[in-house]
Amino acid sequence: MSSTTDATAPATTARHWWRGGHVVALLVLALSLLLVFLAWSQMRKRELGLAEEQFRGSAGRQAALVQLHLNNIELTLRGGASLFTAVEQPTPQHWRGYVDGLQLQSRFPSLLGLGYAINVDAPGLARLQEEWRDAGYGLLQLRPHGQRERYGPILYMAPETQLNLGARGFDMYSEPVRRQAMQAAMDSGEPRLSASLVLMRDASHPMQSLVFYTPVYAGPVAANVQARRAAMRGWVFAPFRIDTMLDGALQTAPMRLPLRLVDVTSGNPVVLYQDAGVDAEHAFTHSLTRPMYGRQWRFEFHSGPHDAAAPQLAALDSLLYAGIATSLLLFALVWSLASVESRARRLAARMTDSYRLSEQRFRSAIHFSAIGKALLDSHGNIVECNPALAKIVGRDAEALAGQMFDGLLDDGDTAADDAQAEEGGVTRQTRSLRRSDGETRHVQLTYAPVPHEPGIDLARLVQVEDVTERLRAEADVLALNRTLxxxxxxxxxxxxxxxxxxxxxxxxxxxxxxxxxxxxxxxxxxxxxxxxxxxxxxxxxxxxxxxxxxxRMGDLIEALLTLARIGRSEPQLDDINLTELAEEVAAGLADADPQRRVQVSIAADMQAQGDRALLRNLLENLMGNAWKFTRDRADARIEVGQSRDDEGHLWFHVADNGAGFDPDYAGKLFKPFQRLHSQEDFPGHGIGLASVKRIVERHGGEIRAEGSPGQGATFRFTLGAVAGEDA
Known part of the structure; x- marks a missing residue:
């Protein structure tokens, strides 16, 4: 019954772990998808914020371009007003020459012309008409007719197109919208824009236009309104259509935004301009109110739909799909690992049974061994011993359990100081042992460490071999044989x-x-x-x-054959030029891997004494490793040189700036099949440096390794006293 329970327990545990591992895989899938969606949401929110910020910046810059364009028109108007300051009464020819010099069509294609309207009362109007006729300009007919307190008829209008000449004599002061702007310019002494109006030329097909006025005074601008009205001579003005003005102002904008322009000066907003599609759905909108020469304009900018306003969102959607695919791959990986671990646990259960069987065989081997053996705890007490040891000591095995093993040995035995340590913690020594009947026997002791197991105090296994008869025989041989x-x-x-x-x-x-x-x-x-x-x-x-x-096994066999050849052959010493030998090896590496660009520095005139074939093998291994471990460095460097230490010994070295190694494991480098890097990162068979060490030792030298991870490695070696002195 007990055996059945023990057999089924591992399978039950394995099944529970199988279920738990796959639950973990599902949790990983859910968590990874959640993280992907959270990351996507945050990045989308950030991209929308950046896009809106860029949109607002573009809107502000485009509003500033409109302001700048009107500023330039203002400067042009002020230049025309300056003409009346320089000339008491400019003629139509003066005005035409001034306007032609401005090149309005190229600089301000939105302006329909540049004109001058005079400010006169009724008597002044009669004198003006008489002077105009006497000057040979023809009749100055006022439109519209009628008696008014003040008049503002157009005298000059250039360029002198048919439409502009037809505007001469039109009393702009008679029309309320124009009069409001003209009055504001006269009273303030500053340029002023009119409200939206329809020009005379557009009466048959009305289009929204504006007129820009700048006052012209007789003398400098007065300090108060009454004085400015008394000194008022007229107005320099420029009519323009709103849409063409915006086209000219925004032609330098990298990407023109959909715009609605509203005059909000009065309580009743008036739409001055509106792009097509403004009323559609937009990702962002931004409203800016700016004072414009006595008017208040509201710029309503629109971004367009999301795909146009924030094109990066499409890339984020692609990242979302990639993240979901990655989560599914991760889920598949964890699911696979859970399945593998489930199989591993079932295998571990079978291995546990195999371990128990192995332990039973081990105990049987100890029990029936003809050589005395005992297991010792960490204090040196006997935990268990075999009948062979009990026979050597002359006591029962049960009586030896718990006794100090060293208590069975002769304390005065000087051979205790001659213990020989071997690799793996094994020590050997020959000691004297006192049997229970008082007889002294000589024994060969071999101590070996026992792998630690939690909860079990076992430290060493001691093997006791009675060598009394052998030592006596050796003494007899020493005494009798003089030809030792x-x-x-x-x-x-x-x-x-x-x-x-x-x-x-x-x-x-x-x-x-x-x-x-x-x-x-x-x-x-x-x-x-x-x-x-x-x-x-x-x-x-x-x-x-x-x-x-x-x-890989074939490579290992070839490496073993090379290692065996090095061990069998006797070095054929000769004078060797290591510089030439290193250059040949470097050329071979470059020919084998022509895509690599490695800076190889080889010291000149390096001389040594040794076996040419073995030394070439040594350099091929060291320089080949340097070539391999600098593979991921764009500035790969390999240096082959020599130097002398404080005692004058000549050391050769091969250094690189490659992957390097942990100096704590430098001792493993020269052991066969010992590698500090994975096969996937840097392929190899682990024999090269063991061969190098054997070659150096065959020449009576020594080799050392220095390095650190990511900082490269340096291998220094000597070739014995003969090589050092000759070099």
Missing amino acids: EARVAARTRELSEANRALEAFAYSVSHDLRAPLRGIEGFSRLLSEQHAAQLDDTGRDYLDRVRRGTA
Whole structure:
């Protein structure tokens, strides 16, 4: 019953996790969509604000252009008034010459002309008509006829077109709208605009027009209204149509905004001008009221629809769709991860069972081992031991549990200081041990750390091997055999032969691995070429991974063969010009990757003594790594040089400004298959720097690595005392 419960528990937990993981995926989808919509809403609001701000700025600038255009017309009118200051009574020829010099049609195409109207009473009008006739200008006929207190007939009007000549004699002071503006200009001494009116020439087809008046006085402008009225001579005026005036004023605007222009001087607003489509729906509107020479004008600007007023909104909508697509992709990714983790937990449950079986096998191996073994806690106490150790000590295994292991050893044994530390925390030493019957035995102790497990106090595994008989035999051999040196030499030769045989074996194994590897690659290639259509995307992806794995395995085998060749061959020392060798390697890298632009600096006259082939391999690895790790730098630099330290030793170096590495892990760089960067970022097999280290050591030198992330790396190496002295 218990076993059934234990078997079903992992599956139940896995199912619960499967459900929880997929709920998380749904939450991620909902949250990501919410964030996308919030971001889109905020950005849309900001874009609308910016568009409205730009619209308001454009509206203000266009209103200012209209104001500037009227200012320029005012200056023209004031120039005409100045003519009457310079000449007591200008003639029609004077006026025509002045107006022709202004080039009105090119400068102010909206003006219909520039004229002068005189200010006279009834007796003055009779004298004026007589003088006009005597001067040979013909009859000055007043229109409209009738007796009035004051008159303001037009005397001059240029350019002298038929319509302008027909206006001569028209009493503008008789018409209320014109009289109001003329009276305001006379009383204020400033230019004044009329209200909207219809010009005489437009009587058959009425069009809204305005007349701009500037007063002309006999002498300087007086300080009060009565004095100004007494000194009033007449008015320089310019009639114009409102629509053509706006066209001329706004012709320099980058984009003309739809406009409604309203005269709000009186309580009854009058629309002076209105663009087509103003009454349609608009994204923004902006109203500006400006004083215009005695009138109050309200500029009502309209932006047009949203797509015209804020064209960036279309791009934001595209970003919204992209954000929704990204959220869906993220959801698919999290959903996939949840499914993968569910499978991983089921696999972990199976691995737990496998671990228990492995632990049982481990305990069986310890129990039935012929060598004494004991598990020690962090204080050095025996947690568990096997029968072989109990036999060596001469006590029961149960009685040894909980005792200090060092208490079984001879405290006066000087061999305790001769412990030998090995890689991985393993230490070995030979000590003396007192059995329960008082006999002293010599034992070989091997301490190895045990991986820490939470809640279990196990620190080390000690292996106890009784070497008493062996040591006695060695003592006998030492006493009897006087030819120890010859035997040591023989054993050394045997060891060298064994090492060579081991290297040859590694070389042979590396070669033999290629045959099945070629088979895997060949059959996977055939499967890809001939049966790819029968596989789904996942199957083709697995197949691509197999082929990439075989290619990488091939590279690793080739690297192992290179490493084996370096270990077998004896260096053939010769005088080497490292400068020339580095230049050859740099040229090869540039030829292999012509698109790269790398600044390579190589010091001149670098001399060393060593094996040419090995040193070329060394430079190819170091400079090749520098070339590879500067791939993402636009200003990639590689430097090959030499320098001497404080003790006079010659050091060569290869430096770059590439990706660099964490200096805390510099010790891993020269170990086979140790990499500090991912295969995806920088491909490689992890053998190159191990080969470099072996080459340097074969030359009696040493190598060091310096670097920091994102700041590049520098590799410094020596080639032994011979190379340093000769160089």
